[in-house]
Amino acid sequence: MKWRKILSVASVAVIFCMIAVSAQAKTFVYCSEGSPEGFTPALYTSGTTFDASSRQLFDKLAMFERGTTKIIPGLATSWDVSPDGTVYTFHLRKGVDFHTTSFFTPTRQFNADDVIFSFMRQYDKNHPYHKISGGSYEYFSGMSMPDLIKSIEKKDDYTVVFTLNKPESPFIANMAMDFASIHSAEYADKMLKAGTPDDFDQKPVGTGPFVFVSYQKDSTIRYVAFDKYWKGRAKIDKLVFSITPDASVRYAKLKAGEAHLMPYPNPADLAAMKKDASINLMEQEGLNVGYLAFNVTKPEFQKKEVRQALSMAINKQAIIDAVFQDSGKIAKNPIPPTIWSYNDKVKDYAYDVAGAKKLLADAGYPNGFETDIWAMPVQRPYNPNARRMAEIIQEDWSKVGVKAKIISYEWGEYLKRSMNGEHSTVLLGWTGDNGDPDNFLAVLLGCDAVGASNRAQWCYKPFDDLLMKAKQVSDINERTKLYEEAQVIFKEQAPWVTIAHSIVYKPMAKSVVDFKIDPFGGHVFFGVDLK
Amino acid sequence: MIQFFFRRFLHIFPAFIGVTLLTFSLIHLIPGDAVELRAGERGIDPARHAAMKAEMGLDKPLYVQYFRYIGNVLKGDLGKSFVTKKPVMEEFLTLFPATLELSFCAMIFAVVIGVPAGIIAGVKRGTVFDHTVMGASLTGYSMPIFWWGLLMILFFSVHLGWTPVSGRISALFWIDVDTGFMLIDAFRSNEPGAFKSALSHLILPAIVLGTIPLAVFARMTRSSMLEVLKEDYVRTAKAKGLSPTRVIMVHALRNAMIPVITVIGLQTGVLLAGAILTETIFAWPGVGKWILESINRRDYPSIQGGILIIATLIIFVNLGVDLLYGIINPRIRYTS
Numbered sequence: 001m002k003w004r005k006i007l008s009v010a011s012v013a014v015i016f017c018m019i020a021v022s023a024q025a026k027t028f029v030y031c032s033e034g035s036p037e038g039f040t041p042a043l044y045t046s047g048t049t050f051d052a053s054s055r056q057l058f059d060k061l062a063m064f065e066r067g068t069t070k071i072i073p074g075l076a077t078s079w080d081v082s083p084d085g086t087v088y089t090f091h092l093r094k095g096v097d098f099h100t101t102s103f104f105t106p107t108r109q110f111n112a113d114d115v116i117f118s119f120m121r122q123y124d125k126n127h128p129y130h131k132i133s134g135g136s137y138e139y140f141s142g143m144s145m146p147d148l149i150k151s152i153e154k155k156d157d158y159t160v161v162f163t164l165n166k167p168e169s170p171f172i173a174n175m176a177m178d179f180a181s182i183h184s185a186e187y188a189d190k191m192l193k194a195g196t197p198d199d200f201d202q203k204p205v206g207t208g209p210f211v212f213v214s215y216q217k218d219s220t221i222r223y224v225a226f227d228k229y230w231k232g233r234a235k236i237d238k239l240v241f242s243i244t245p246d247a248s249v250r251y252a253k254l255k256a257g258e259a260h261l262m263p264y265p266n267p268a269d270l271a272a273m274k275k276d277a278s279i280n281l282m283e284q285e286g287l288n289v290g291y292l293a294f295n296v297t298k299p300e301f302q303k304k305e306v307r308q309a310l311s312m313a314i315n316k317q318a319i320i321d322a323v324f325q326d327s328g329k330i331a332k333n334p335i336p337p338t339i340w341s342y343n344d345k346v347k348d349y350a351y352d353v354a355g356a357k358k359l360l361a362d363a364g365y366p367n368g369f370e371t372d373i374w375a376m377p378v379q380r381p382y383n384p385n386a387r388r389m390a391e392i393i394q395e396d397w398s399k400v401g402v403k404a405k406i407i408s409y410e411w412g413e414y415l416k417r418s419m420n421g422e423h424s425t426v427l428l429g430w431t432g433d434n435g436d437p438d439n440f441l442a443v444l445l446g447c448d449a450v451g452a453s454n455r456a457q458w459c460y461k462p463f464d465d466l467l468m469k470a471k472q473v474s475d476i477n478e479r480t481k482l483y484e485e486a487q488v489i490f491k492e493q494a495p496w497v498t499i500a501h502s503i504v505y506k507p508m509a510k511s512v513v514d515f516k517i518d519p520f521g522g523h524v525f526f527g528v529d530l531k
Numbered sequence: 532m533i534q535f536f537f538r539r540f541l542h543i544f545p546a547f548i549g550v551t552l553l554t555f556s557l558i559h560l561i562p563g564d565a566v567e568l569r570a571g572e573r574g575i576d577p578a579r580h581a582a583m584k585a586e587m588g589l590d591k592p593l594y595v596q597y598f599r600y601i602g603n604v605l606k607g608d609l610g611k612s613f614v615t616k617k618p619v620m621e622e623f624l625t626l627f628p629a630t631l632e633l634s635f636c637a638m639i640f641a642v643v644i645g646v647p648a649g650i651i652a653g654v655k656r657g658t659v660f661d662h663t664v665m666g667a668s669l670t671g672y673s674m675p676i677f678w679w680g681l682l683m684i685l686f687f688s689v690h691l692g693w694t695p696v697s698g699r700i701s702a703l704f705w706i707d708v709d710t711g712f713m714l715i716d717a718f719r720s721n722e723p724g725a726f727k728s729a730l731s732h733l734i735l736p737a738i739v740l741g742t743i744p745l746a747v748f749a750r751m752t753r754s755s756m757l758e759v760l761k762e763d764y765v766r767t768a769k770a771k772g773l774s775p776t777r778v779i780m781v782h783a784l785r786n787a788m789i790p791v792i793t794v795i796g797l798q799t800g801v802l803l804a805g806a807i808l809t810e811t812i813f814a815w816p817g818v819g820k821w822i823l824e825s826i827n828r829r830d831y832p833s834i835q836g837g838i839l840i841i842a843t844l845i846i847f848v849n850l851g852v853d854l855l856y857g858i859i860n861p862r863i864r865y866t867s
Contacts, residue, residue, distance in 0.1 A: 038616070045569065198617075219629075253696045256692065259702075410562035
């Protein structure tokens with residue numbers, strides 16, 4: 001009798017425990033690499049800030065499908081483009097709620113006023129919020145929005161019309177970027193009336209899958225799942241960003257079970273991570289390209305044969321092995337393979353010292369010449385060690401008689417001088433913003449970008465005409481053809497040696513389910529679960 | 532004593548001017564443009580570049596910038612961060628409690644272990660204990676902090692699982708930050724386990740940060756004790772038949788402590804300013820890490836403001852030490 005009593009009490013206790021465990025909130029700890037600069041994505045440019053803000057808290061009119069660069073409807077259910085490609089009409093989603101937080105309770109749902117507010121703040125210099133929090137909208141300006149947009153108008157509560165000064169096909173992709181996050185106009189008004197508009201950028205309110213709870217600088221950011229999210233509630237209940245700048249310590253936290261996912265592992269730790277039974281290591285090619293640009297305004301690089309010869313003289317595989325170790329892949333095109341219109345038919349220059357020598361001799365340089373290679377002073381995803389890379393290229397070129405001197409400057413100075421074209425050849429790279437080929441090809445190789453981000457100072461009309469045409473067409477198949485053709489011309493003209501696309505690694509705990517690597521390098525936790 | 536205090540107090544002003552001038556000149560000597568660094572590979576058009584420089588006040592000649600900065604400092608305005616656009620003072624005050632908490636615990640660890648170890652090593656000179664303490668302190672002093680920190684994490688946190696890897700409290704505790712001192716906030720939160728979690732997060736960083744000061748205190752106390760123990764008054768005290776404990780603790784230690792206190796004062800400054808590596812390894816959200824990041828981003832107001840406040844604190848700590856001398860050894864306040 002006594003035993004039966006004990007057993008029944010014990011079984012009740014076990015059931016209670018099971019209920020308690022199943023009811024326990026699922027807390028996901030992301031071991032982030034740094035502190036956000038703030039929580040209004042339009043004001044900043046760093047991926048760390050976007051991870052903490054736009055990717056968890058906000059939605060955009062158009063969005064990228066999770067883990068891809070494919071554009072899908074977001075807060076706009078659909079959009080129409082006028083035949084001349086200059087008028088974009090967005091039809092907004094109904095029934096979307098803004099977050100209710102300890103500092104704001106919305107009284108209305110999302111509508112056109114919120115879209116107008118979010119863009120006019122950046123566009124209109126007289127907008128009451130334009131100058132708040134420093135008021136520099138680098139992405140909005142960087143994507144040429146002030147010159148591109150003619151007007152933004154509310155047609156009715158659920159229709160917004162953007163009129164452009166010229167046709168621009170990548171415009172929809174731009175609308176999915178972080179700077180285009182939609183904020184609550186009602187919240188902005190409230191903060192303005194309360195005389196605390198700065199708080200608007202530090203205590204965010206959005207429509208995204210997570211609600212902001214608190215931020216302790218350099219320590220933690222806390223979020224909870226938004227119960228009324230229009231796409232359905234997130235599978236995890238709480239999300240914590242545990243800010244840990246050192247990669248080795250992030251790895252230790254992951255191993256000790258204090259975090260579920262970490263970004264940017266040390267390349268040196270990758271081998272151990274692959275063997276670690278407690279860790280899942282996901283990998284994907286990054287949306288970037290590392291390159292060496294020839295300054296075509298320098299006499300020796302004006303002939304394409306010289307550029308082709310020096311491209312052939314570089315042993316890219318040796319660079320991948322020595323500089324990238326396991327974290328890079330040879331690049332043959334100026335856009336990464338994860339972007340649509342990547343032309344896989346393009347043939348890269350094979351490593352061929354004899355062929356390179358012959359080409360150089362034919363171009364009038366049988367004894368080579370003297371030049372310089374600029375090596376970046378910083379580590380970037382597309383180039384983890386520019387100095388080492390420059391040394392390998394220097395060695396390779398010496399075999400064809402080209403003597404190169406390696407030059408480096410402080411990073412800001414390096415960018416400025418290379419923009420002005422002071423270099424002969426320069427190592428640099430690019431990480432894509434919106435998954436559109438135009439964001440690589442036109443930004444880095446277009447005639448408009450000479451003297452700015454076109455480090456080769458290369459303006460080649462047949463190539464540029466294709467880019468211009470592609471901007472004016474909205475049919476994606478037609479654009480694909482144009483960009484594929486552009487890549488063929490690029491390879492033949494060889495203004496750059498395309499060196500590598502990095503491979504992005506994401507180490508995570510085995511309990512993490514359905515995490516997808518974001519091609520833009522971000523971290524999106526909606527859709528992720530814990531088992 | 533009051534005269535002594537004022538004399539010492541007047542020394543602060545030249546130090547203050549020196550710090551502002553030095554910080555200002557040094558950060559402007561580092562190459563790099565705050566605007567271009569922000570723009571990165573993307574670049575920025577020259578008109579926008581000029582406008583941003585004007586917004587930041589960087590378009591004026593350096594001496595104008597300096598005097599404007601000093602003028603603002605005298606009004607209590609340290610400016611706004613170029614990056615977060617928040618007032619520098621507000622950012623500093625958010626982070627400083629973390630540094631203070633860590634430095635305080637590291638200092639307690641260093642004093643509580645270092646000073647007694649030094650006393651015993653001094654008294655028992657030439658013994659195994661003496662050699663062990665001196666050997667260990669030399670090792671501790673020469674240990675690269677980064678390596679030492681990672682080693683501790685790998686052994687105690689990853690291998691043994693005794694302490695957490697980094698941070699100030701477990702991610703599972705969502706406590707409100709009122710004072711900024713995690714131990715106090717965790718204690719006041721009444722959440723079961725929060726205080727224990729905060730305390731366990733403090734152990735490794737405090738040990739790592741306290742290692743070098745501990746080594747310095749142990750060596751300093753030992754050599755100071757050895758000197759004092761040779762003094763006539765110690766011999767006299769022994770001859771009077773006082774107990775060895777009384778001779779050491781009252782007669783010898785009080786005099787031996789003067790140089791040790793100087794070093795403790797200096798090390799306090801070092802801890803406040805020099806916790807950069809420890810803060811980075813343990814993801815400790817303090818001012819050291821903040822200043823380092825500000826330097827990388829050329830966030831001039833944050834660098835200038837942060838260093839100025841820390842320097843002012845160090846100046847005051849040293850003033851406190853000077854005054855403490857006067858109390859411990861009256862001869863100092865009369866002769867100076």
